[in-house]
Each structure stands twice: as C-alpha cells, then as structure tokens.
Amino acid sequence: MTLRTEGGLSVRGTPNHRLLVDGEWARLDEVEAGNAVSIRLGWLPETTEDAVELETVEAGPRWASGRTVSNDAVAELHAAGLSDYAIAEQLDSSPSTVQRRRADELDLPANGPGGRPAGRSFEADRLHELHERGHTDAEIAAELGVHQTTVRNARAAESLSANGRAAKSVTQPETLSTDLAELLGLWIGDGSIHEDGIRFHVAREETLERVDRLSRDLFDTGADWTWSDGCYEAVIHSHEIKRFWLRNFGDAKPSSAEATVPEAVREADRDRVYAFVRGLFSADGTLSKDRYPRLYSASEELIDGVHQLLLGVGIPATKWEWENDDRDYYTVAPTDAAGLTRYAEHVGFIDERGETMVDAIAGADLEETTCGDVDGSEWTQEVVAVEESPPATVYDVTVAKDHEYVANGVVSHNSGGGMGYAFWQLRPYGDAVGSTGGIASGPITFMRTFDQMCETIAQGGARRGAQMGVMRVSHPDVIQFIHSKNKDVSLAHSLRLNDPDDFTHNSFADALEEARELIDDEGRVPEHLRNAVEGHLSNFNISVGVTDDFMEALYAGEEFTFTNPRTGEPHVATPETKEIYDMFGLGEYVEVGEVLSIPAQELWDDMIEGAHENGEPGVIYLERVNKEHSFDVEENPSHRILATNPCGEQPLEEYEACNLGHINLSTLASLDAPDWRVWSAEHADEYDSHEAAVDAFLEEAIDFAEFDERIAYGTRFLENVVTMSDFPVEKIEQKVRDMRKIGLGIMGLAQLYIQLGVRYGSEEGNEIARQLMTHINHESKSTSHELAEERGVFNDWADSKYATPTEHREWFEHHTGLDADEWADGYPIRNHNTTTIAPTGTTSMIGNTTGGCEPIYNVAFYKNVSDDVQGDEMLVEFDDYFLRTLEANDVDVDAVKREAQEQMAENEFDGVEGLETVPDAIGELFVVTGDLSGIEHAAVQCACQEGVDSAISKTCNFPNDATAADMEEVYRYIYDHGGKGVTVYRDGTRSKQVLTTRAKNTEFADEAEAAETIVEQIREVFGGLEAFLDNEDVQTAVDTEISALLESADRPQVDYTETRPRPDSLSGVTQRVETGYGKLYVTINEDEDGRPFELFANIGHSGGYTNSFTEALAKVISTALRSGVDPEEIVDELQGTRSPKVAWDKGEQIQSIPDAIGTALRRYLDDEIDKGIPQQQSLDDVEGGTSNNDATTDAPPSQTDGGAVDAGSSTEPPVDAGPSAESPVDAGPGGDDSDVTQDLIAAGESPECPECGGMNLYFSEGCKTCESCGWSEC
Structure with a gap:
C-alpha cells in the first residue's frame, strides 16, 4: 500500500506496517485520507566520525595505468644481454610487451634474432606535427602508414594525451569536502561530461569564478571557459579528473532526466549536504519574490532525493509536479518560516541571491506553512490518499542509479511480454566498488537474478516471460557471457557443484572441470541430467553485440582490446579477469596489470562453438543497427539502441516497446497467378536483368490492389494500437508515445513460393522477397506520412533523420523510395519505424500459414509445448497446405499421415522425399528447412533485410551433422551482406526443442541408458522379458541375427587388443x-x-x-x-x-x-x-x-x-603460446601467401610461426620470417 501526503511525500509498505498517525501508532491499512501523519525533521547527523572516502584513479595518462613490468627492469636485463623472450620469461611478462617497451619506449636494439628493431619506422617530428593539429591516433596512423597501436605507444612514451596536450599533473581529493560537495551540486544541476574533462553551464559571472576557484583548490588546475548562447561553458580539462569524477559520481547523472543525489552526499554530514544543496540551487534553482527558493528538474528521483536531504537537515520542504506540453517538471522548495530561515542561514546561493534572500527575510513577517504544522523537529501533514499498490517482493539489494529496476521488470512481465537487457553497461567482475571497498560481481550474476525472477513469475502460471540478454563484445566479461549457456557451465550451476553450503565447496573453475567429466567425447550428457543442462538461464536468449572494430580485427587477424564500461577506457586486467579467462582456455592472453587484448579469432571461435553446441549465443551487429536507425546516434546519443526484444527482430531504445502486425502473403497470390518455372522459360529473356524479370512476374502473380490496401490498413491499425494501449510502466508508455514505433511484417512467404512455383532459397525467390518487403517498406512510410498530415509527427521527429533527408540521403531514399531533394525541409511521418519481420509462431498457426520469412519446417513434425497442454504425448503437426495439396490431387491423406508418423516414431523420417505415398510431382514443391544449406537460409534473411527498417527474426537451421565451420560461414556471410544479426540452430542439440521430426531429440548417452529404456519398452509392449522371448516374431528375428553373427565369425578375424580404461585420477x-x-x-x-x-x-x-x-x-x-x-x-x-x-x-x-x-x-x-x-x-x-x-x-x-x-592429477600439460593473434597467411611484400605456404611444406618446413602460431611465414633474405610477431630464424 502507498500513503501520500499533502506535502508530496509518499510511503509504501505492507498493510501491517505501522506509522505514527494522529499521535498514535497505526497500521498502514488502517490509515485514511484526512488523518495526520508525523514526519521527522533534522535526522541527518551534525557531523560524522569518518569523512566520506572517495576512490582515486591512476595518476597521469591512462595508457600507463596498471603496469606490472617497469621499463627499468627491461633495460637492466637487456644490458645483461638477454633477448626479448628471455626478458619476458624473467619478468613473467609476454614477449610482445617486452618488445614494445624495448623498441618503442627505450629505443634499444634487439639482443639476438626475432626482436622488433629499435626506434620507429616513421618520422617523430611528423607525428608531433599531426598530433599538435589535433588529429586522432587513427588519422595519424593512416597518414604515417603504421598501425594505430604504434602511434598510441609513441604518445605514451612522451606522455601526450590524445587531444594534443601534454598530460597535466593534477590532484585528486581523497574525501568529500564541503568545497567538493558544492562543486558536485553545481554539476548535478547544470553540468555534463566533456570529451576532455567535466563541464559546467553557468549563467552568472560570480558562479563562473566560484567554479574556477573550487577547481584550483580541489584539483590544482583551473577551468577554461567560453561564452555561448547566453551562458558560460566552463570545462576542467583533465582526463585524470574526468576518470576520477566518473568513478565517484558518474552514476548520479547519466542524463538530466535521470539525475540523482550522489551516494557520497547521502552518506555525508549536514555541512556537506548544505554545500551540495547550495550548488544545486545555484545552478538550477530560482529565488521568487526575493525570499522563496525553488529547485526545478526533469528528474523526479533527484527532486525526491533533495526533498529527503532538506528534511534530513531540518528544513521543511514540499514537492509538487509541473505539467507542460513539452515534458513534466518536478519542484521542491523550503516552506514555513522555519524552513526559509534555516535555508537562508545554512544554504543560500553562491551568487548575490544569497544576500538578497537574507536581506528579504530579515525582519519580515514570514508566514507559517499551509501544509500541516511544524513544531520543532516534528512536522504533521494531512494524508491525501492511501492506495493499493501492486504486490512486490522486497530484495535486500542496492543497485546504483536504478533502485526500481527489478520492480519495473516484475510489472512489465506480468503484462505478458518479453524484455531485452543491455548487460554490458554493468561494471565487470573484479572491478573496484568505491562506495563499499569491495569488488563487483559482474553482469552474469544479474542475469541469473533476472532469470530466476522470470521463472518465478511465469506469466501468472499461464505464459512464461521471455528475455534477451545482450552483451557488447568489448565488455571484459564477454567470455563468461559467451559460455554462460554452454553445457559445462549449465551443469556446474544447476547441480550446484560449487555450493558454498556444501562441505566439499570448491572454486567455480573446479566445478567446471567436474561438470566437463559428465559430458562424453561427443558432447552428450546422460538423459537424467539434460534438464539440468537446459535449466540454466532458460528464460534468456543471449546474443553478443558485435561491433565493426571487432570484425575489422577478426578479418585482419589482430587482437581486440576490451573497454571498461564504467570508465570508457581500455580495461586493465585484474586477477578476477585472469580467473575467468583461465576457466575458458584463454588465460594465456591475459596479463594482470596490462590492457586486456585477446585475438579476435579466439573470441569468435568461442561464439561459433557455443552456437554449434546449442544455438547460443546469437550475434547482433550493434553498430550496423545504430547506423541504420532513424536517428543519428552520434548527434543524439539518447536514441542509441543497446539491445533487442527476445526474438531479435526489434532493436529497441531504452524503455521502447514492440508493436507488431503481419500481412499473410499466402493469400495475396492472384487466382490466375502464373507458375514461375513456366513464365520464366517464356518471358525471362525479354528483360535486361533478373530484377526486372521478377518485377514483371510479380505484376501478374500478386494482387497489388489488395496488397496495398492491407499495407495501409495494417499501418493505420498499428498506429491506433499505440494510441489505445496501456502500459504498466510510465517510462515505457512515454517512450512509446514519443516514438510511435510500429513493425509491419509478413508471414506465409514459404507458402506463397509454392503457389508461384518458386523454390525457397533460390535466386528468384530471394529477389521476390526483397521486392515484396521493399514495397511494404515504401507504402507503409507513405501511409505514416499521411497519418502525420492528419495527426502530427511523432514527438522526437525533429531529432530524426526524417527532419533532414538531404543529410541522410542514401538512408532516406532507401527506406521511402523518394527523392531527398524534394523533401529537403523534412519528411513528416507519424512513426519513426514501420517495418520488421517477426517469427509469428503462434500468429501463423492461427492464420494457418508459415511463420515470418521462414521455410516450411517440415511437412510433418512433433511440436513440444508445455506438459499441461500436450500431456504425455508430443503433438504431431502436419503442414496444412501440404495436406490441402494432397487432397486437391486425390492423394490418400490418411495413408500419408500414417506413413509419416511411423517413420517419425522410429526416428527415420527424412522429409517428404522419403514418403512413398506422396507423388514426386507434389513432393518437389515442398522445400523444407532441412533441404536448405545455412547460406541459403542466410541469403533469404539478407534479401528481406533490404526492405526492412528494423530487423528480422530468422533462424538459420542446420542438420545435426553440421560443423562449426558451416556456422561460421553463415555468421560472416550475414555480416558481409548487410544483415543485422544471426541466430543458428543445429537440429537435436536441445532435448526440448519446439519443432522436431524425432521421437527423441537426442540419442542415448550410453549403453546402460539404452538398455534401461529398451527393457522398459519391452515390459510395456509384451508384459515382460519372458513373453518377449517367447514371441514367434522375436524368435525369428533373433535366429536371423545369430545366423549372421555365426557367418561373420567364420571369416578371418583380427585380434585387436582392448585398451585399458582410464582411471578418474592419474599422477x-x-x-x-x-x-x-x-x-x-x-x-x-x-x-x-x-x-x-x-x-x-x-x-x-x-x-x-x-x-x-x-x-x-x-x-x-x-x-x-x-x-x-x-x-x-x-x-x-x-x-x-x-x-x-x-x-x-x-x-x-x-x-x-x-x-x-x-x-x-x-x-x-x-x-x-x-x-x-x-x-x-x-x-x-x-x-x-x-x-x-x-x-x-x-x-x-x-x-x-x-x-x-x-x-x-594432471590431464593436460601447459601450453606455451606466443602473444600474438593468429593471422591470415601473408607472403610478405608482393608475395602470394598460398604459394609460399606450399613451398614451405614441400621443403619439409613447418609453415607455422613457432612463436605466435600464425600461418604467415615467408622467406626474407633467405630466412623464414613471421609477419605477425617479427620472429625470424636468423
């Protein structure tokens, strides 16, 4: 229940929670409107024994942070004559680190072969010249013809920052002083993060001077300022101070609308609270009638926090809400004579308003508050409402910035939908937490919490919630995320193999090893453990957010550097970082204290192997999603897309929701539609291109009048749904109203192909899909434009690309089919997004057609649903269009069904081609999932994507015997051909997959399990083993088998010795x-x-x-x-x-x-x-x-x-691997890589570098040389 007072306070509690009401203790459910509730004033301490400590960051330029190997140590060992590799061994470092320090920073020659030459391969003066002009590292590297890392190292050696300034020396406060609290208040009120420091917007010169003085006193550096648009912009230029500020206060203001009171201020004494409030009111407050201070903010959480601070220091204050056309604002202000007097005495303003207020209230007859009665430290206010609140579970947990995050998640799930989470914004495992002195547990622990929350809710017992977890590939914990749904990790968690409550408690690394022993060589687990495998994070789909720079590193065979999301800087490996990478076989690339860089290929291989194992993780190409967004996210970062909905077809902004509808294509074929095979043979040669031929064919084959009417109706219908829908969370409702995103898509594509005589996955099929989706895209934009003329544009239109078509010409013309110059002043549109393709699983079943852009799964299949629906038997489904086709051609449908069911029961069903009861002329029309290669699946997705402005939910299905290499080919294909994401699935890799043609999705894990199952089946069918053996058919079969065995025994046999079984432990x-x-x-x-x-x-x-x-x-x-x-x-x-x-x-x-x-x-x-x-x-x-x-x-x-x-008890020896990434073969300047490799093999030489493992050796001056790491045999 929630109680609200006339002064803007609210209290939420259980019905039996007691409050002091009308002078007596009363249960919350006994309180009524009109009662007077007691509020305490001045509960914050006057002073605290210990000052609030702050967390300092590494001094100086960030690139020097965390080093565990000093240049002095390198130089000393180099002087003793040691090679780079020997020095690395002595210092427990990597050879590449020693080579870089020795050659780039110490300018020393190599001792012996294989080292990088001393000095630099470019003119240092030219680097300085470009650097002083403000060029970035990437621009300088391109100009000098060297790698960006070389430029960065050169800057590091000379202590130059990336913006051209020499790294300045500053100081960092160790505790929260009153000066720092005041500066913090100014920043929360009207400040932001600058590219090179922290920024303040101030309107008064006195405030500007105060910011500069505070900066000099606190940080030993002043503020630079400029005058623009009626105010001063003051910047404290220092990357070190920026990192310090973000580490301690960054969570308090991700944006103005999300600002909060910093945790350090909540823990402070009254003097520091006074200073913080003074800075905040000076920056973002007013003084009405010279005596009434008020603070305005778009953040209700900030206003609530300041309200509590004022009450805590003994200043009565009230809160209320202002509504206007643009956005809601919230206000808090001191009230009552006591409140105004105490505010003027202890808080005031930085500028002249402070003295003005003091003078105005001196001798004035101040009125008492009209909101209750203030008596010393007690304030009684009238209760205006006591309301029922939604049920909620109380978690003893504190999450920075967003205390209601789990509560919002619970409400949203109860409405029957799914959510996507950007877990990569959470700090990594092992990252220091300044407020507690501990370390962060990492994003994966939050995933498990949300998974359990979703499992508990299960949509009220009727429908489970769906969740998508996304982690950007640059997050330091991405390796743990990639493996989070693998069999070994799932077993370790589900079976609690490292349970702290168990006296045999061990580390999670040990638990992983124990779990891996339960998995056989072919990746199978015993049947009784399969639920444990698939129960971990079962309410999540997971996808890695892959960036363009990662793909560039992958294609170049280079290492990829990770970023700490808390600081935005390259992540310096901690012992915990080393721990998680050791668990998954990549620990050799991690050096504690050094920037975390891993060969991109290694991470990529782990993603592919996970997808091959059970379809997880998928991949989302995040930067492509944002580049194709209807907003320029560099200019409008608040519109950046961080994650998708659970199926992946809807990349969504924060708090945005899906609103989808689907056109059934299978009902749009003209009654006299020609067969493509016949039509193309007669007419295709009449056209200049395949595209033109398909266009002409569709004019005859599709009822475009009906098609256009459905597009218009569908767009208007979904727009009306946006208007009429209620959302359980206010932020979601507001975002949906502002953006009005809809997704008009398709279903029935595969059935349409059959009607038109087109093979799914063919070139003409893909061109048909592309043209149909492009038509929907353009026509839906036209309808949305008409809606904008009738109802107005969506609220954030002015910031979108539609407002400036000529600046985004290619994007605009692609999605509207219009000339950008004709709409140079802006293209009014009602919905910022209009098209998508969803899986339409349930919808397509209701519509009796195929789902989304997917092929027919099969003409017959089992469908697994919840046990309360299907009971003990799996549901057998037949493709309805297949059955109707059989009926239309006078084929015995019942006979076909019986044959298919018998084959499926024996796991022998191989599609329509294996059904003897189906004529070949019909069977060849039905191309099913298993008939298609992964690339053919991917090509359909990429063809459809050209006509979709959101994304597509499509699974690239593979047969059970597909390899990881097959899947990698698809991942790369979709990236290279404009796709926005990838989901793959290998048949039979989950015991509870929804659609399958197998009676059992997996085979027996071992002979004992097989025997147990077979015996049980014999008992069910024959009543026991004795009756089974007495059966005549069984005896005949046994006699036949025995005869065959005796015949084979008469042939010469080779006596192969059996190998001894391996014990569990060996020394x-x-x-x-x-x-x-x-x-x-x-x-x-x-x-x-x-x-x-x-x-x-x-x-x-x-x-x-x-x-x-x-x-x-x-x-x-x-x-x-x-x-x-x-x-x-x-x-x-x-x-x-x-x-x-x-x-x-x-x-x-x-x-x-x-x-x-x-x-x-x-x-x-x-x-x-x-x-x-x-x-x-x-x-x-x-x-x-x-x-x-x-x-x-x-x-x-x-x-x-x-x-x-x-x-x-060893099982594997250590591996000594070089530091470099495995690179593509490089034959050296002007060489042919394949020829050089073959020449090396033909000469009896290994083509692999013995240091880094790269296959990029070539002959240089008669010596084998590695292009990747510089190794040479000479």
Missing part, C-alpha cells in the same frame, strides 16, 4: 624440451603400478599447424601405452626421426618433435628427468679429475632446463 610429471619449433611440453602419467599409462604433448598455438600434429602423435602413443605396447619400443621408433630444424636440450641434439617426445619418454624410463646440462670442459679439466657433478650445472633461467614439474 605424472611434465617435461619441457627445447625443439627447433619451440618449447615442447610432454606430460607422462603413470598407472597405479608406476608404469607409463598415457602421454600428452603440446607445442605452440592451440589448434595450430604444429600443435595439431603433435597432439595427434601423443594420442597415438597414449593408445599404444594403454594397449600394452612396450614403451622402450615406442622410444626406439621415435628417437632419431629427423626434420629440417634441430635444437639442443640438456646437451642432446633434438632432431624433430617426434625425436623430442621419444627423448622425453626415454628420460622418464631411465629416471634422467632431473639430469643437469653438461658443460664444456678442457683437457686440463678432464686430466685434473673434474667430477661429473662439477661438469654439469643447472641451466640459467633464460634457457630451457628440460626440468620436470609435478603434474599431480
């Missing part, structure tokens, strides 16, 4: 052996008797050319060991194998990788693992009787020691 040792191809790690695990049981070997980049061969050889050796082959024989076969590259290890020549593995196995068998490295001796040393012990010594840290590491 062993890992050796490092130097080879000509890099460091090789060999792990040998022993059985319980101390004999070698298995062997692992890793070298170079995971999945690379050399490593794949090495891993395969190790697996063969392990199989041999487990099969009882004598390890000495294995050593004999391996040792002595030669290759073009040799190396020395522990005094022995290592001729190849097989030779190295054989040597490691021999050392293990001969107990020579800890043997030292032999040193050179003179004859005098030998004659002098130098002992063997003196003749060997441990290797220095810069060399390989071939030493063993206790592997404990």
Whole structure:
C-alpha cells in the first residue's frame, strides 16, 4: 500500500506496517485520507566520525595505468644481454610487451634474432606535427602508414594525451569536502561530461569564478571557459579528473532526466549536504519574490532525493509536479518560516541571491506553512490518499542509479511480454566498488537474478516471460557471457557443484572441470541430467553485440582490446579477469596489470562453438543497427539502441516497446497467378536483368490492389494500437508515445513460393522477397506520412533523420523510395519505424500459414509445448497446405499421415522425399528447412533485410551433422551482406526443442541408458522379458541375427587388443624440451603400478599447424601405452626421426618433435628427468679429475632446463603460446601467401610461426620470417 501526503511525500509498505498517525501508532491499512501523519525533521547527523572516502584513479595518462613490468627492469636485463623472450620469461611478462617497451619506449636494439628493431619506422617530428593539429591516433596512423597501436605507444612514451596536450599533473581529493560537495551540486544541476574533462553551464559571472576557484583548490588546475548562447561553458580539462569524477559520481547523472543525489552526499554530514544543496540551487534553482527558493528538474528521483536531504537537515520542504506540453517538471522548495530561515542561514546561493534572500527575510513577517504544522523537529501533514499498490517482493539489494529496476521488470512481465537487457553497461567482475571497498560481481550474476525472477513469475502460471540478454563484445566479461549457456557451465550451476553450503565447496573453475567429466567425447550428457543442462538461464536468449572494430580485427587477424564500461577506457586486467579467462582456455592472453587484448579469432571461435553446441549465443551487429536507425546516434546519443526484444527482430531504445502486425502473403497470390518455372522459360529473356524479370512476374502473380490496401490498413491499425494501449510502466508508455514505433511484417512467404512455383532459397525467390518487403517498406512510410498530415509527427521527429533527408540521403531514399531533394525541409511521418519481420509462431498457426520469412519446417513434425497442454504425448503437426495439396490431387491423406508418423516414431523420417505415398510431382514443391544449406537460409534473411527498417527474426537451421565451420560461414556471410544479426540452430542439440521430426531429440548417452529404456519398452509392449522371448516374431528375428553373427565369425578375424580404461585420477610429471619449433611440453602419467599409462604433448598455438600434429602423435602413443605396447619400443621408433630444424636440450641434439617426445619418454624410463646440462670442459679439466657433478650445472633461467614439474592429477600439460593473434597467411611484400605456404611444406618446413602460431611465414633474405610477431630464424 502507498500513503501520500499533502506535502508530496509518499510511503509504501505492507498493510501491517505501522506509522505514527494522529499521535498514535497505526497500521498502514488502517490509515485514511484526512488523518495526520508525523514526519521527522533534522535526522541527518551534525557531523560524522569518518569523512566520506572517495576512490582515486591512476595518476597521469591512462595508457600507463596498471603496469606490472617497469621499463627499468627491461633495460637492466637487456644490458645483461638477454633477448626479448628471455626478458619476458624473467619478468613473467609476454614477449610482445617486452618488445614494445624495448623498441618503442627505450629505443634499444634487439639482443639476438626475432626482436622488433629499435626506434620507429616513421618520422617523430611528423607525428608531433599531426598530433599538435589535433588529429586522432587513427588519422595519424593512416597518414604515417603504421598501425594505430604504434602511434598510441609513441604518445605514451612522451606522455601526450590524445587531444594534443601534454598530460597535466593534477590532484585528486581523497574525501568529500564541503568545497567538493558544492562543486558536485553545481554539476548535478547544470553540468555534463566533456570529451576532455567535466563541464559546467553557468549563467552568472560570480558562479563562473566560484567554479574556477573550487577547481584550483580541489584539483590544482583551473577551468577554461567560453561564452555561448547566453551562458558560460566552463570545462576542467583533465582526463585524470574526468576518470576520477566518473568513478565517484558518474552514476548520479547519466542524463538530466535521470539525475540523482550522489551516494557520497547521502552518506555525508549536514555541512556537506548544505554545500551540495547550495550548488544545486545555484545552478538550477530560482529565488521568487526575493525570499522563496525553488529547485526545478526533469528528474523526479533527484527532486525526491533533495526533498529527503532538506528534511534530513531540518528544513521543511514540499514537492509538487509541473505539467507542460513539452515534458513534466518536478519542484521542491523550503516552506514555513522555519524552513526559509534555516535555508537562508545554512544554504543560500553562491551568487548575490544569497544576500538578497537574507536581506528579504530579515525582519519580515514570514508566514507559517499551509501544509500541516511544524513544531520543532516534528512536522504533521494531512494524508491525501492511501492506495493499493501492486504486490512486490522486497530484495535486500542496492543497485546504483536504478533502485526500481527489478520492480519495473516484475510489472512489465506480468503484462505478458518479453524484455531485452543491455548487460554490458554493468561494471565487470573484479572491478573496484568505491562506495563499499569491495569488488563487483559482474553482469552474469544479474542475469541469473533476472532469470530466476522470470521463472518465478511465469506469466501468472499461464505464459512464461521471455528475455534477451545482450552483451557488447568489448565488455571484459564477454567470455563468461559467451559460455554462460554452454553445457559445462549449465551443469556446474544447476547441480550446484560449487555450493558454498556444501562441505566439499570448491572454486567455480573446479566445478567446471567436474561438470566437463559428465559430458562424453561427443558432447552428450546422460538423459537424467539434460534438464539440468537446459535449466540454466532458460528464460534468456543471449546474443553478443558485435561491433565493426571487432570484425575489422577478426578479418585482419589482430587482437581486440576490451573497454571498461564504467570508465570508457581500455580495461586493465585484474586477477578476477585472469580467473575467468583461465576457466575458458584463454588465460594465456591475459596479463594482470596490462590492457586486456585477446585475438579476435579466439573470441569468435568461442561464439561459433557455443552456437554449434546449442544455438547460443546469437550475434547482433550493434553498430550496423545504430547506423541504420532513424536517428543519428552520434548527434543524439539518447536514441542509441543497446539491445533487442527476445526474438531479435526489434532493436529497441531504452524503455521502447514492440508493436507488431503481419500481412499473410499466402493469400495475396492472384487466382490466375502464373507458375514461375513456366513464365520464366517464356518471358525471362525479354528483360535486361533478373530484377526486372521478377518485377514483371510479380505484376501478374500478386494482387497489388489488395496488397496495398492491407499495407495501409495494417499501418493505420498499428498506429491506433499505440494510441489505445496501456502500459504498466510510465517510462515505457512515454517512450512509446514519443516514438510511435510500429513493425509491419509478413508471414506465409514459404507458402506463397509454392503457389508461384518458386523454390525457397533460390535466386528468384530471394529477389521476390526483397521486392515484396521493399514495397511494404515504401507504402507503409507513405501511409505514416499521411497519418502525420492528419495527426502530427511523432514527438522526437525533429531529432530524426526524417527532419533532414538531404543529410541522410542514401538512408532516406532507401527506406521511402523518394527523392531527398524534394523533401529537403523534412519528411513528416507519424512513426519513426514501420517495418520488421517477426517469427509469428503462434500468429501463423492461427492464420494457418508459415511463420515470418521462414521455410516450411517440415511437412510433418512433433511440436513440444508445455506438459499441461500436450500431456504425455508430443503433438504431431502436419503442414496444412501440404495436406490441402494432397487432397486437391486425390492423394490418400490418411495413408500419408500414417506413413509419416511411423517413420517419425522410429526416428527415420527424412522429409517428404522419403514418403512413398506422396507423388514426386507434389513432393518437389515442398522445400523444407532441412533441404536448405545455412547460406541459403542466410541469403533469404539478407534479401528481406533490404526492405526492412528494423530487423528480422530468422533462424538459420542446420542438420545435426553440421560443423562449426558451416556456422561460421553463415555468421560472416550475414555480416558481409548487410544483415543485422544471426541466430543458428543445429537440429537435436536441445532435448526440448519446439519443432522436431524425432521421437527423441537426442540419442542415448550410453549403453546402460539404452538398455534401461529398451527393457522398459519391452515390459510395456509384451508384459515382460519372458513373453518377449517367447514371441514367434522375436524368435525369428533373433535366429536371423545369430545366423549372421555365426557367418561373420567364420571369416578371418583380427585380434585387436582392448585398451585399458582410464582411471578418474592419474599422477605424472611434465617435461619441457627445447625443439627447433619451440618449447615442447610432454606430460607422462603413470598407472597405479608406476608404469607409463598415457602421454600428452603440446607445442605452440592451440589448434595450430604444429600443435595439431603433435597432439595427434601423443594420442597415438597414449593408445599404444594403454594397449600394452612396450614403451622402450615406442622410444626406439621415435628417437632419431629427423626434420629440417634441430635444437639442443640438456646437451642432446633434438632432431624433430617426434625425436623430442621419444627423448622425453626415454628420460622418464631411465629416471634422467632431473639430469643437469653438461658443460664444456678442457683437457686440463678432464686430466685434473673434474667430477661429473662439477661438469654439469643447472641451466640459467633464460634457457630451457628440460626440468620436470609435478603434474599431480594432471590431464593436460601447459601450453606455451606466443602473444600474438593468429593471422591470415601473408607472403610478405608482393608475395602470394598460398604459394609460399606450399613451398614451405614441400621443403619439409613447418609453415607455422613457432612463436605466435600464425600461418604467415615467408622467406626474407633467405630466412623464414613471421609477419605477425617479427620472429625470424636468423
């Protein structure tokens, strides 16, 4: 229940919560309008024992933050003669970091081969010249012909900021002082974030001088100012202060309408509150009649917060709302003689209004408030209303900025829809939280909270809520997001394998390893665990928001740098960052204290593998979505799209809602529509292009008069829905009213193709889809234009591209079909968005047609719905149009149904082609999902997208045997051909997929499960095993099988030895052996008797050319060991194998990788693992009787020691990989990459770089050289 008072206060509580009413305690549900409720004044402390502490940021330029390796250490080891790689090993850093420091910042030459040359490959003076002119790093890099990173490093070495200024030295306050509180109030009132600092808008010169003085006192730097549009714009130019400000106060003002009282002020004593309120009223308040101060704001949350502050310091104040045509404003003002006197005495104004107010109330007969009675520290106000409030669960949780976020989510879900969340705006795991001194738990924990909230609500038990979680690829926690719905992560969470309440509690990394043991080699889990796999985040679809710069890095084979959303700066890896990347096999790329950069290909591969596993995550190309938006988001950032609805067809602004309708194309074919196959054979040659031919065909095939009428009616209908709809959340309602977004789309496309004799996925089919959607797009815009003439444009039209068509010519003409010059003064339109294509799953079933732009799933299929609907049996659905076609051609429909159902029950149904009861002439018309390749699915989506101004919900379906490479091809195709997002699904990868032709969506996970199921089925059918065996048909089948087995037994048999099963835990040792191809790690695990049981070997980049061969050889050796082959024989076969590259290890020549593995196995068998490295001796040393012990010594840290590491219960050895991204093959200047690679292989050389793993080696001056990392064999 909610109680409201005449002074603007509201209290929400449970019915039995007690308040002091009319001098007595009363339950909230007993209070009535007209009662007097007691309000306390002055409850904030006069002083606090501890000042409110603030969080400082790294001093100086941001690029130097978080370094764990000093240049002095690099220089010292370089002077000792160590190579870059040896220095990196000594300092536990990456070689690329050492190379960059040594070459770019210390200007030192490389010691030995493989290092980057000292100095720079460009003129430093030219860089300074371009930098001083204000050019960005990217512009300078383009001019100098170098990489942007090179320019950034050059600036870093000279302490230059990105805006051309030398990095200035400033100070950072450690606590909230009264001066800082006052400056903070000025900023909350009328300030913002500047590109290079923090900005204030002030109208009075006294205030400007105050801002400058406060800045100098607080930060040791003044404010720069300009006069523009009737006010001063003052800027404190400092990136360091900007980062400090954002870290401590940024959450308090994302925009003017979302401003709040900063948390630091809420925790402060009265003097600091006085100062904050003084700054706020001076910036955004008025003084009426020289004695009545008032504060105005578009943010109700800010006004409520200031109201509480005033009451807290003992100043009676009232709040009310102002309504005008543009927007609502809220006001708070001191009241009563006591309130005005206390305000003038303790708060006042920065400018002359402070003295004016003091003079005005001095000796004046101030009136008492008309709102209740003020008596000292108690204020009684009349209750004006006690209202029922929606039910709500109380969570003991505080979320910065948006305290009602979960409450808003609950209300929205109860209305029966779905939501999209931009989780990438939350700070990453491990990020410091200044207000608490702790660290952030990261966005994934919020996802789980929202998932459980949605699960609990489940649409009132009738329909579950749907949610879309989006994370921008630049977020540091994106790796955790990508894997959040993988089987191992889902099992670990659902089974609570790291439950803190369990005495066996372990880390989540350990829980992941335990979960992975439950998944077999083919990625299957036991049937009894499948609900656990699919129960985690089951109310979420997840998509990664991929940006253009990520795709550029992917195509260039480069690393991608992550951004901390809290600071907007490159993310410096924390131990927690390292932890999550270690969990998913990318820890080798993460160095704590260094900027987080990962090869783009590695992240991309993880996305593809997740999609291959179970269809998650999808991808949203966020920047393309915003570039195609009806607003220029760079000029209007408040209109930036952050996420989509759950199905992905509606990229939405914050608080925007979907409003969709669909035209059934399958009812628009003309009664005398020609068959494309016949028409094209007769007429296609008459036209200059395929596009023109299709256009002419559609004029005959489609009833355009009916089509245009439906477009006009559909547009007007959806516009009326916007007007008439009620929304449960005020912000949603306001956004929908302002933008009036609608989405007119289609369904029945696949059925239309069949009617017109067109194959789904064909070139002509895609051209038909493109032309039909373009027609809908243009005609719906025309209708919306007519509506604007009748009813007015949408509220935010003036900021949209429709207001300035000539500035966005290509976009405007594409979506309207009109000449931008004819509408140079603006194109009035009622709805900022008019077209989309939704999945129309339920709608298309009601309309008895195919969904959206999807093909026919199949002519017969099972449909999984909730158990209370389908019961114990899955629902069998037949495509209605298929059945009608059969009936029209006098085919026995019942016979076709029986045949299909029998095949489906046996998991043998393979579409219409496998149905003998269906004539071929009919079957070839029905192209179903399984008949199409992934690219054909994607091509349809991209064709439709050309005629849609929102987006499209379409799934690129794949057969169960499709590979990850097949899916990657589709992801890249859609990006390259203008699509806005990708969703893929491989048949059978979820046990509860909605549509399937299988009786069971997955096969048995193991023989025991199969046996248990089969026995159960025998009992159900035959009544028991005995009756089953006595059955004549069974006996005949058994006799046949036995005869076949006996016949095969008579043939010569090869006796293959069975391999020993692997125990759960094995102990062993890992050796490092130097080879000509890099460091090789060999792990040998022993059985319980101390004999070698298995062997692992890793070298170079995971999945690379050399490593794949090495891993395969190790697996063969392990199989041999487990099969009882004598390890000495294995050593004999391996040792002595030669290759073009040799190396020395522990005094022995290592001729190849097989030779190295054989040597490691021999050392293990001969107990020579800890043997030292032999040193050179003179004859005098030998004659002098130098002992063997003196003749060997441990290797220095810069060399390989071939030493063993206790592997404990090891399963895999460590991988030594280079720092660089895996790059495309580059043959060097002017070279052909494929020819060079083939030449290397033909010469017996590995084409893979031993340092970074890139396949981009070429011959330079007779030496193999890597274009990616600079490695050279010379």
